[in-house]
Amino acid sequence: MPQFTFSRARLRAWGIPAATLVAGAGIGVGAMALWGPAGTDTAQAMGRGATAGGGTQTVTVALQTLEETVDATGTLAAVTSSALAFEASGEVTTVNVEEGDTVAEGDVIAEIDTLALTASLRAAEADLAQAEASLSNLEDEADGTDASDAQIEAAQSQVDVLESSVEEAEDAMSDAQLVADIAGLVTSQPYEVGDVVSGGASAGGTDAGGMDTAATTTTTASSGVTIVGQDQWTVSVSLSEADVAEIAEGDQVTFTADDLTDPFFGVVTDIANLPTTTGGSATYAVELTVTGTVEGLYEGTSVDASIVTLREADVLAIPANAISTTDGASTVTVVGDDGETEEREVTTGGTIGAYTEITEGLTEGEQLEVTVMASAGTTDGDDAAAGFGGQFRGGELPEGMTFPGGEMPTGQAPGQ
Numbered sequence: 001m002p003q004f005t006f007s008r009a010r011l012r013a014w015g016i017p018a019a020t021l022v023a024g025a026g027i028g029v030g031a032m033a034l035w036g037p038a039g040t041d042t043a044q045a046m047g048r049g050a051t052a053g054g055g056t057q058t059v060t061v062a063l064q065t066l067e068e069t070v071d072a073t074g075t076l077a078a079v080t081s082s083a084l085a086f087e088a089s090g091e092v093t094t095v096n097v098e099e100g101d102t103v104a105e106g107d108v109i110a111e112i113d114t115l116a117l118t119a120s121l122r123a124a125e126a127d128l129a130q131a132e133a134s135l136s137n138l139e140d141e142a143d144g145t146d147a148s149d150a151q152i153e154a155a156q157s158q159v160d161v162l163e164s165s166v167e168e169a170e171d172a173m174s175d176a177q178l179v180a181d182i183a184g185l186v187t188s189q190p191y192e193v194g195d196v197v198s199g200g201a202s203a204g205g206t207d208a209g210g211m212d213t214a215a216t217t218t219t220t221a222s223s224g225v226t227i228v229g230q231d232q233w234t235v236s237v238s239l240s241e242a243d244v245a246e247i248a249e250g251d252q253v254t255f256t257a258d259d260l261t262d263p264f265f266g267v268v269t270d271i272a273n274l275p276t277t278t279g280g281s282a283t284y285a286v287e288l289t290v291t292g293t294v295e296g297l298y299e300g301t302s303v304d305a306s307i308v309t310l311r312e313a314d315v316l317a318i319p320a321n322a323i324s325t326t327d328g329a330s331t332v333t334v335v336g337d338d339g340e341t342e343e344r345e346v347t348t349g350g351t352i353g354a355y356t357e358i359t360e361g362l363t364e365g366e367q368l369e370v371t372v373m374a375s376a377g378t379t380d381g382d383d384a385a386a387g388f389g390g391q392f393r394g395g396e397l398p399e400g401m402t403f404p405g406g407e408m409p410t411g412q413a414p415g416q
Contacts, residue, residue: 055371055372056369056370056371056372057369057370057371057372058335058367058368058369058370059318059319059322059367059368059370060365060366060367060368061316061318061358061362061363061364061365061366061367061368062316062364062365063314063315063316063364064314064315064316064317064355065311065312065313065314065315066310066311066312066315066317066352066353066355067308067310067311067312067352068246068308068309068310068311068352068353069254069306069307069308069309070239070243070246070247070306070307070309071304071305071306071307072237072238072239072243072286072304072305072307073237073302073303073304073305074235074236074237074288074302074303074305075235075236075300075301075302075303076233076234076235076257076290076297076298076299076300076301076302076303077233077234077235077236077299077300078184078228078229078230078232078233078299079229079232079233079234079289080182080184080228080229080231080232081182081184081226081227081228081229081299082180082181082182082184082226082227083224083225083226084109084178084180084181084224084225084226084227085178085197085224085225086110086112086175086178086191086197086224087172087175088112088117088172088173088175088176088197089112089116089172089196089197089198090112090113090114090116090117090176090196090197091112091113091194091195091196091197092110092111092112092113092191092192092193092194092195092196092197093111093112093113093193094108094110094111094193095109095110095189095191095192095193096108096109096110097109097110097180097186097189097225098186098189099186099187099188099189100185100186100187101185101186101189102183102184102185102186102230103180103183103184103186103227104180104183105180105181105182105183106179106180107179107180108177108178108179108180109178109179109180109186109189109191109225110177110178110189110191110225111176111177111178112176112197113176114173114176117169117172117173117176118173120169120172121166121169121170121172121173124162124165124166124168124169125166125169127162127165128159128162128163128165128166131155131158131159131162132159134155134158135152135155135156135158135159138151138152138155139152178191178225180227181227182227182229183227183229183230183231184227184228184229184230184231185227185228185230185298186225186226186227187226187227187228187299188224188225188226189225190224190225191224191225228299230297231293232289232290233289233290233294233297234269234287234288234289234290235255235266235287235288235289235290235303235305236285236286236287236288237285237286237288237305238276238283238284238285238286239283239284239286240281240282240283240284241275241282241283241284244271244284244286246309247268247271247286247307247309248268248271249267249268249269249270249271250267250268251267251268251307251308251309252265252266252267252307252308252311253265253266253267253268253288253305253306253307253308254305254306254308255288255290255303255304255305255306256303256304256306257301257302257303257304258302259296259301260296264290264292264294264297265290265291265292266288266289266290266291266305267288267289267291268286268287268288268307269287269288269289270286270287271284271286271287272284272285272286286307288305288307310352312350312352312357315349315357316357316358316359316362316363316364317352317355317356317357317358318332318355318356318358318362318368319354319355319356319370320351320354320355320356321354321370322368322370323346323348323356329345330345330346330347330348331343331344331345331346332344332346332361332362332368333368333369333370334362334366334367334368334369335367335368335369336367341369344361344362345361346358346360346361346362347359347360347361
């Protein structure tokens with residue numbers, strides 16, 4: 001199996017419980033320096049603050065899941081949203097929903113007084129009935145002259161106009177109720193009982209005499225009631241040319257947010273073909289879509305996104321620094337049940353970040369002795385152990401969101 005090392009993105013590893021780490025002499029923060037905390041490059045960890053001295057660390061060989069990710073930060077945006085305002089005129093008489101409430105499609109948010117609307121409809125219907133009667137009389141008395149035909153044509157035109165007036169009045173009656181056209185969270189609701197609206201504009205209340213009691217304020221449809229859908233979310237991020245070359249549509253994404261305890265998941269759904277250049281630096285817009293139903297998401301929330309570019313599941317892997325290579329032969333120090341050590345040759349597979357797959361020479365559960373370097377500062381054993389194999393942000397991979405067979409997505413593995 002060819003070896004290939006990915007050093008640009010962040011490494012994540014599962015499956016090395018802290019209980020499997022047996023502390024050796026003089027470790028302290030040395031454990032962190034050897035493998036580094038989650039997301040820290042091994043060489044970088046050892047290169048900073050290392051001092052003379054150190055000791056050995058005994059670790060248990062175990063199956064692991066290793067990842068490479070490209071990380072970015074973006075903002076949550078709802079896929080669906082709606083802006084509503086009254087299209088009819090009248091005084092607001094009922095308000096059923098306030099800002100922060102959740103509504104279902106078809107819920108009545110607010111209503112206006114229909115008295116004037118009803119009167120307008122009845123008047124339009126009466127005018128139409130009179131015009132239709134006049135047209136009927138003219139048609140009965142038609143004598144075929146040009147004058148008679150002109151009178152009938154004019155009467156028909158009046159009927160057409162009044163029919164439109166009736167339809168408009170009927171529409172206005174239906175517009176007396178402001179109805180939610182999608183389900184979601186109400187993020188803006190400016191209407192109050194007593195407000196007077198006029199064709200999408202809201203005014204202050206009026207007193208019994210009809211005089212304005214507050215300065216008139218205009219509220220357009222876009223600044224009226226706003227509903228944000230809660231079932232579909234996207235996150236837009238910008239990636240450099242080097243990072244965007246590592247990802248592909250369909251790649252799994254893990255999201256975290258400061259306000260949420262657990263991670264949530266998604267996929268890459270769109271990658272811009274053309275870059276945006278700012279100050280000589282080119283970036284590509286990438287759209288990530290949240291999968292599943294996640295509670296507690298809000299429009300505009302900042303989230304961290306880790307796009308999985310490579311994932312190897314259930315592989316026997318050990319820290320690369322546990323392997324010594326001389327004249328092309330790779331060896332490790334194995335600790336027996338009696339505490340005695342032996343040098344054993346192993347066959348290695350691919351290297352992913354700070355870990356190397358072992359294809360022959362070791363079995364799960366065996367112990368390895370690794371020399372560590374002491375670092376500046378002190379850390380207790382529990383903190384040191386926390387640097388090994390931390391769980392992937394406490395969450396499982398989303399159901400159905402794994403790469404087939406743990407293989408890298410197409411085009412991501414050089415030399416294959």
